């Protein structure tokens with residue numbers, strides 16, 4: 200018999216309704232009435248049984264209602280999932296893609312290349328690892344100890360090391376150091392952030408389900 204308990208007004212947990220797929224198991228962890236009330240929405244968690252125990256592999260939502268199926272989609276929200284309108288999710292995805300594209304375009308600018316080259320030259324001109332470490336800390340490229348910095352950069356070309364740190368979050372300090380315009384970094388970042396905020400606003404959840412982890416749920420007979 201499945202173990203069930205009420206989590207929200209209309210949400211039941213129901214365990215062990217899974218179908219076995221080799222070492223992967225799919226289990227319904229959340230179940231609720233669909234928005235129109237004639238069917239159900241479910242969250243199914245796929246987990247893997249390994250030698251080290253079970254771990255969450257993935258999850259997906261199921262709309263078991265002919266009327267609601269074309270209208271709704273699922274998005275992760277904290278430890279749970281929200282049921283949202285399909286067109287809202289599409290708008291959200293589009294806005295997030297635009298935000299990503301803004302960051303990608305900025306990171307690909309020739310000016311970023313020039314700044315990184317100047318920073319690399321400054322590092323290479325320093326006489327010792329300790330001096331390079333101090334500069335890395337000053338530029339907020341390293342937050343760990345000197346020993347860790349040594350490990351991070353051992354046998355590693357300065358340019359390759361810097362290339363691995365080519366993120367928007369690192370650029371403002373590097374631009375300020377190398378005589379670039381840090382405001383151009385923050386302007387692009389603000390533009391991307393605004394789009395991400397719009398993306399989040401676009402999702403107007405119809406209902407919230409969760410938590411969706413197998414391990415946050417009651418298990419029967421264990």
Ligand SMILES: [Zn+2]
Pocket residue numbers: 233234235236237238239264265266267268
């Ligand atoms: Zn429905």
